[in-house]
Amino acid sequence: MHDHNGHNHDNGDDSRHTFSGRKIDPPTVSPNMTVPDLIKFYGSTGYNARRLAEAAEILQDMIDTGSTVCLTLAGAMTPIGMGKTISKMIEAGFIDWIVATGANVYHDLHFAYGLPVKQGHFDVDDDVLYAKQIVRIYDVYIKEMETLQAQDLLVQKDIAERSDEIPKNASTADIAYALGKAAKENAKYSDKSFLVKAYEHNVPVYMPAIGDSSIGLNMLPLLLEGKGVFPNTILDVAESAAILWKSKRSGGLELGGGVPKNFFQQTGPALYQILKIKEGGQDYLIQMTDARPDTGGLSGATLQEGKSWGKIKTSHRGNVIVYGDSSVYFPLLCSYALSVCKPRKQKEIYAKKDKWVQEMKKIYFANSNKKKS
Secondary structure, eight states: OBOTTSOBOOTTOOGGGSSOSOOOOOOOOOTTOOHHHHHHHHHTSOHHHHHHHHHHHHHHHHHHTTOEEEEEEOSSOGGGTTHHHHHHHHHTTOOOEEEEOHHHHHHHHHHHTTOOEEEOOSSSOHHHHHHTTEEEETTEEEEIIIIIIHHHHHHHHHHHHTTTTSOSSOOHHHHHHHHHHHHHHHOTTGGGOHHHHHHHTTOOEEOTTTTSSHHHHTHHHHHHHTOSOOOOHHHHHHHHHHHHHHOSSEEEEEESOHHHHHHHHTHHHIIIIISOSOOOOBSEEEEEEOOOGGGOOTTTOOTTGGGGGTSBSOSSSSEEEEESOHHHHHHHHHHHHHHHSOOOOOOOGGGTHHHHHHHHHHHHHHHHHHHHO
């Protein structure tokens, strides 16, 4: 992998410290530029425009080399309507598994069921909104009764009614699969939900912090009433590790940071540090974030830093952080990938994950027994 200076970032290459980069020749903006035109324009400039062009190049490489691609979703992406963009990438075979906040899954379902979400305002009196039963996510308005409480009843009903279909020892991907299946069968606008698209193409959707979301809140009545199936989040850890173990090449496209970012990136340490069955971590990491690295938070931690933990193969190439708002960058990256990459056959990981965990378990025990003897 070369960056947009044509520099290889391998160890021992000191070209970064020479005046050998591509000459900046002011590019021309033109009417009706395509997204690939725009990305090429960005790639010949600097700052986060150039980082976005690097991200596009890495994403293209990930897809074209047949890598397993994970999308991580932090921040409220689905309430602003990003669900269909994710669906398009799933359809093209460009996203193989997803790690999301429970909130992104919950709000995605509003669109499938036609529950109201509207553009609102960010400079408002929230006491007034509360009195009017309007819930706000920055400049997005959601109705308390007609949307949230209506959705709550649907989630509770779907999990309770499908508890026979959900494995007794369930990962959060099994819960997401059941919710996607229910929306496919019952929702009027199922084509507007990425969760339905993930269900249709066997793309597992993990919610490792499920308790920190309305999906988790809706499992509370089920817990008290003794109904439903409750996920084993350590099984999420096993399944995600098995996905990396089974992938020849692997990478991620991270929207924001938070739990989804780290849950995906910890697959390398799970295999190397804990199970001791595979070294290396991810081949590629792209992150879009507005978080700073110097405060010690994971959301802002540089991807290079992850090499010291074994989260990424090398800190020298195949990774980039684009600083800014993923609501701007993500659609551009998706449009670029859909423009320049050939569709791929879906990997259908959801249908294989249980078998992979069993195989991984055998290897783990075989290695443990060798050490004991």
